[in-house]
Amino acid sequence: MQTITKIAELQEKLNSWHKKGESIALVPTMGYLHEGHQSLIRKAYEQNDHVVVSVFVNPTQFAPEEDLEKYPRDLRHDQLKAETAGANILFTPSVTELYPMNFNSYVKVGDVTEVLEGLTRPIHFQGVTTIVTKLLHIVQPQMIYFGQKDAQQLVVIKKMVRELNFSVKVIGCPIIREEDGLAKSSRNIYLSPSERQAAVSLSQSLKLAKAALINGQRTSHKLIKIIVQRLEAEPLAEIDYVKVVDTQTLKAIDRIDQTALILLAVKIGKTRLIDNLLYQK
Ligand code: AMP
Numbered sequence: 001m002q003t004i005t006k007i008a009e010l011q012e013k014l015n016s017w018h019k020k021g022e023s024i025a026l027v028p029t030m031g032y033l034h035e036g037h038q039s040l041i042r043k044a045y046e047q048n049d050h051v052v053v054s055v056f057v058n059p060t061q062f063a064p065e066e067d068l069e070k071y072p073r074d075l076r077h078d079q080l081k082a083e084t085a086g087a088n089i090l091f092t093p094s095v096t097e098l099y100p101m102n103f104n105s106y107v108k109v110g111d112v113t114e115v116l117e118g119l120t121r122p123i124h125f126q127g128v129t130t131i132v133t134k135l136l137h138i139v140q141p142q143m144i145y146f147g148q149k150d151a152q153q154l155v156v157i158k159k160m161v162r163e164l165n166f167s168v169k170v171i172g173c174p175i176i177r178e179e180d181g182l183a184k185s186s187r188n189i190y191l192s193p194s195e196r197q198a199a200v201s202l203s204q205s206l207k208l209a210k211a212a213l214i215n216g217q218r219t220s221h222k223l224i225k226i227i228v229q230r231l232e233a234e235p236l237a238e239i240d241y242v243k244v245v246d247t248q249t250l251k252a253i254d255r256i257d258q259t260a261l262i263l264l265a266v267k268i269g270k271t272r273l274i275d276n277l278l279y280q281k
Helices: 007-019 035-047 075-085 124-139 148-163 186-190 193-214 220-232
Strands: 002-004 024-029 050-055 089-091 143-147 169-173 237-245 259-268 271-280
Touching: 002 007, 007 024, 007 050, 007 089, 007 124, 024 035, 024 124, 035 050, 035 075, 035 143, 035 169, 050 075, 050 124, 075 089, 124 148, 143 148, 148 169, 148 259, 148 271, 186 271, 193 220, 193 237, 193 259, 193 271, 220 237, 220 259
Parallel strands: 002 089, 024 050, 024 143, 050 089, 143 169
Antiparallel strands: 237 259, 259 271
16 A cells, blocks of 8 residues: 555546546555445445545634644554555545645535535535545546445535535445444544543434334434433433434434434533444335
8 A cells, every 4th residue: 555645646646547547546545544434445346446545634624723733643543544444545634635735626516415414514615525526626536435424415515516526436434433332433532431421322212213213203303302311311411403314315204114314413521422324114
């Protein structure tokens, strides 16, 4: 695996693959790679000739009060994790490489970015769609991989790709969890031991909702009540939102018939965690 920091060097390398008609996959990440990221890289490796993993803590998706500065970074760790999962190139550009002086061009997707995460993090998705667009133009992959962990992000990217006619296939991959159910996340390292214990309430609440769904409970407010009750039993948990929404429009639905997304965001101490359940009949 080769680690590359410059766009020009990356494109030179990719050109030879493009010319030979070999397929290239892109897995965008913010680094501090774990098994969640690795599952995306493995899938990309299975389905393509070459895999580019980008590691870039993207400043435009963080609000000033968020954790941009303290977000965990460890290049050696990422090189090892990416290589063992099957990456051919680790692209680790600097901020100025991707955002030169006077950068002022953004990609904005409407409606689906203005709900859920968008309410608490109003500039977040514009940063995400802008960086993903830049990476797509730089790498020109046939396939791009995202985790269901960030369910709204996946919906936003799919909509952007569809509506702006990007010629890339977007692949969503299932959530990888710790043994006790906590969704793996680079931000989990912020949790103190007691917070780490409390954080299991997120996946446990979704598990209860799933059991109720399987038993025939289809009314959104009743499912939300089950989730909220479990979360409220956890003194360290502070609910931001619990929503049952349509899987494409992200609009709230009253009843679940065929498919639905149940999404939640919860603060455990100072750390904001998200999790979700994709229900497909
Ligand atoms: P991040 O580095 O947090 O920006 O995540 C990079 C990609 O990895 C995104 O598409 C995430 O949805 C995905 N991802 C992060 N955590 C997980 C997980 N636990 N399971 C599956 N995918 C994940």
